[in-house]
Amino acid sequence: MQWTKKDMELYLGSKEYFDTAIIPIIPFQLSQEANIGKSTSKREVLSVFVTEIERELSGRLLLIPNYYYLEFGDKDEEAKRLNNWTEEISKQPFKHVFILTFDAGWKRHEKDLDANLLWLPGFQTDQLNSTEILQMIRGQVADVVELIRSYW
Amino acid sequence: MSEEKQQVSRRQFLNYTLTGVGGFMAAGLLAPMLRMAIDPVLQPPSEGEFVNVGLAVEDITTTPQRVDWKIKQVDGWYESEPGRTAWVYKDDNGDIIALSPICTHLGCVVSWEGSEDHPNQFFCPCHDGRYTKDGVNVKGTPPLAPLPTFEQKVENGMLYLGKAIPRKGA
Structure with missing residues (x-):
């Protein structure tokens, strides 16, 4: 389910079936112009990614709205805020909270996070809608879905 | 005067x-x-009702296979290309069956033989919902209705799929 009125009504009606939440976290920056393409693709690809994951598991997984942070900001601060999000979600109760990111910088802060960090290597593409790219994303999505299911 | x-x-x-x-x-x-x-009302209904899903009829076997395709959806002024998925196979009479993979319980995507414990069935990974090969829900599992079937037609040996038609609960 997504955080929309229609989906949330369904969710509230069958809350007992939902125990997994996923937070996509997306970096934002304007200062390193040479790396803008890299940064924007993190957002674009991750959006496609999480939509696909949500589609596969929509009956048990709640897709939390995107969390944005400054790409070169203080990750300790962000970790604290993210833990607040995780706490808000966990007490619903959600048994499994995942954080999905393409930003390798989080790997070093994994131990500070209360949620499960899923870091995936991102990629840049100009043709997000091409069949090959979608095929590739689908393959990766299947793996992530498999991983999430292993927690159930 | x-x-x-x-x-x-x-x-x-x-x-x-x-x-x-x-x-x-x-x-x-x-x-x-x-x-x-009122422009959208005046537009002729799009031909896109049926979409070539890129699967030749001769490649369809008795084992369900997953096909993914995209449809052009025009919602007023808003155009989008949402993805669609179906499980396609031939039944014992040689008729083509195309089932929607959307679980009728809460909308997860089911897969054929998705669980090793339940061969020859569709399996929903979310809450262990099960369907027999013809898409009918197995009693005692969460889903209360069979999987919808897609409208279909065959042209030049290719499979075209249209809308998914919901079926009444068993």
Whole structure:
């Protein structure tokens, strides 16, 4: 389910079936112009990614709205805020909270996070809608879905 | 002569002309707006009802296989290309069956033989919902209705799929 009125009504009606939440976290920056393409693709690809994951598991997984942070900001601060999000979600109760990111910088802060960090290597593409790219994303999505299911 | 003049007074004449001209101007302004507002209704229904899913009929076996395709969806002014998925196979009579993979419980995507414990069934990973090969829900599992079937047609040996039709609960 997504955080929309229609989906949330369904969710509230069958809350007992939902125990997994996923937070996509997306970096934002304007200062390193040479790396803008890299940064924007993190957002674009991750959006496609999480939509696909949500589609596969929509009956048990709640897709939390995107969390944005400054790409070169203080990750300790962000970790604290993210833990607040995780706490808000966990007490619903959600048994499994995942954080999905393409930003390798989080790997070093994994131990500070209360949620499960899923870091995936991102990629840049100009043709997000091409069949090959979608095929590739689908393959990766299947793996992530498999991983999430292993927690159930 | 003065009587004829009385029939349409200057005031009336001006009233008529102004109303007439004003009416034309208002109509001229409103017509394109109205046309614009109801434009989607006037568009001919799109041919995209059935979509070639890129699967040749001869490649369809008795084992369900997953096909993914995209449809063009026009919602008023908003155009999008949402993805669709189906499980396609031939039944014992050789008829093509195309089932929607959307679990009728809460909408997860089911897969054929998704669980090793339940061969020859569709399995929903979310809450262990199960369906037999013809898409009918197994009693005692969460789903309460069978999987919807897709409208289908075959042209030049290729499979075309249309809308998913929900079926009544078993």
